[in-house]
Amino acid sequence: MQKLSRLILASGLAACLPAAGADVPAARLLVKPLLCVTDHNVASCPMTFDIRWKSPAPVEYCLNDSALATPLRCWPKVDSGEHVQKRDVSEPFVYWLGPPGGTQRAAEVKIDVLRLDSADRRRERRTRHVWDVL
Amino acid sequence: MVERSFPFIMRATLKLLAAASWAAAALAHASDPDVMAAIAAPAPASNPAPLNLAAPEHSWHLGAAFGYGTRSNPLIQSDDIPVIVDVDISWYGKHWFFDNGDIGFTFTDGSRATTSLVARLNDDRVFFGKTSTRFVNFAYTGFGATGPLVTTSGAPIPEPVQVKPPDRDYAIELGVESLIDTDWGLVTLGAFHDVSGTHGGYELSTRFSRRWTLGRLSLAPTVGVSYKSANLNDYYWGVHKDEASFALPEYHADAGFNFEGGLVTNYYLTRNLRVALSVNYEQLADTIAASPLAEDDHVLAWFSGLAWSF
Numbered sequence: 001m002q003k004l005s006r007l008i009l010a011s012g013l014a015a016c017l018p019a020a021g022a023d024v025p026a027a028r029l030l031v032k033p034l035l036c037v038t039d040h041n042v043a044s045c046p047m048t049f050d051i052r053w054k055s056p057a058p059v060e061y062c063l064n065d066s067a068l069a070t071p072l073r074c075w076p077k078v079d080s081g082e083h084v085q086k087r088d089v090s091e092p093f094v095y096w097l098g099p100p101g102g103t104q105r106a107a108e109v110k111i112d113v114l115r116l117d118s119a120d121r122r123r124e125r126r127t128r129h130v131w132d133v134l
Numbered sequence: 135m136v137e138r139s140f141p142f143i144m145r146a147t148l149k150l151l152a153a154a155s156w157a158a159a160a161l162a163h164a165s166d167p168d169v170m171a172a173i174a175a176p177a178p179a180s181n182p183a184p185l186n187l188a189a190p191e192h193s194w195h196l197g198a199a200f201g202y203g204t205r206s207n208p209l210i211q212s213d214d215i216p217v218i219v220d221v222d223i224s225w226y227g228k229h230w231f232f233d234n235g236d237i238g239f240t241f242t243d244g245s246r247a248t249t250s251l252v253a254r255l256n257d258d259r260v261f262f263g264k265t266s267t268r269f270v271n272f273a274y275t276g277f278g279a280t281g282p283l284v285t286t287s288g289a290p291i292p293e294p295v296q297v298k299p300p301d302r303d304y305a306i307e308l309g310v311e312s313l314i315d316t317d318w319g320l321v322t323l324g325a326f327h328d329v330s331g332t333h334g335g336y337e338l339s340t341r342f343s344r345r346w347t348l349g350r351l352s353l354a355p356t357v358g359v360s361y362k363s364a365n366l367n368d369y370y371w372g373v374h375k376d377e378a379s380f381a382l383p384e385y386h387a388d389a390g391f392n393f394e395g396g397l398v399t400n401y402y403l404t405r406n407l408r409v410a411l412s413v414n415y416e417q418l419a420d421t422i423a424a425s426p427l428a429e430d431d432h433v434l435a436w437f438s439g440l441a442w443s444f
Binding site for chain 1: 238250402
């Protein structure tokens, strides 16, 4: 039970707090949308991401994409920024904010991919019990 | 009441056992230090590298939907079946699987088709779980007067007459089920026979379904047909000799075809949460609809609510 409590607490913290390191000022990163739904007829999602960040103090930050080695965009010493990115999404990835050339993250947001199709065909079977309405 | 509740209790117990096993497995997984570190620690301080962030497909599937819906009950003197919570528990191993009460063993799994031996409970019995007794008056009106009806032998019918749908048992059915991928969708073929000695009949069925996904919305229409043998239909929908009365005449149901169509719609709010709307219509075979036990010739089920998948 203690482990379960720790797990729930840790999950909550991971979801709520910016991922700032000790010497990186925290920032708030907002990204929309957050979910791509794929299926047997939809291999990827063409998405336009609206990315905004805000920091309590002016900072020099870069916006990074976990799938790319170089930053998407860097800002001079400012306390907020906006960026729009069009991207075809087929795998989950993370947008993260951090100092130029650094590896520490001030904030990050995961873009999730939900796959409705399954390699296991049995997961597609639908039972017909009275309570099974979905 | 106890007898009627038993199968639901049994199913609920099975689901609880399954849920407990799932929770134990999740807890064991959580005790893995790597997993704890990945969840609790701040973002890794290493340079971005190709990451595998895709969630793995777990053997267990646990879900629940909360909302409101009903399944109509074609049985006389019966209430519709409310659906407030829909719990979804399934587990898939390499060969064995458990799917909301069905237990299966997969013996062939090819690129286009999967065939399994499946044990399940018959669904017709569920309609006999929400019955009530009523008293019916038989009278005729003519020439400005009302009088009692008489039987063919001329004896007046005592009134009121007690009418109560007879009890029926659940049947355990064993059969073969094939799931076949086609270019147009998924075809399900099934052949099941009673192995519990309840009705001694069988059912053959085929169903076709296809899912379309557009953005966060998915639509899955389904059509199907099932053939139920005379033994199966007669056990559930016939009025047997020892049950017959003036109000409920003896009736023998034959074999027949049931047809169904449905639509399941989901709008995904997050990876785990979705708005769900489903509707299903089943046209009962003429031989069932003609039974004195049936007051409707169809079953209509619908549900709308929020569904959570773990």
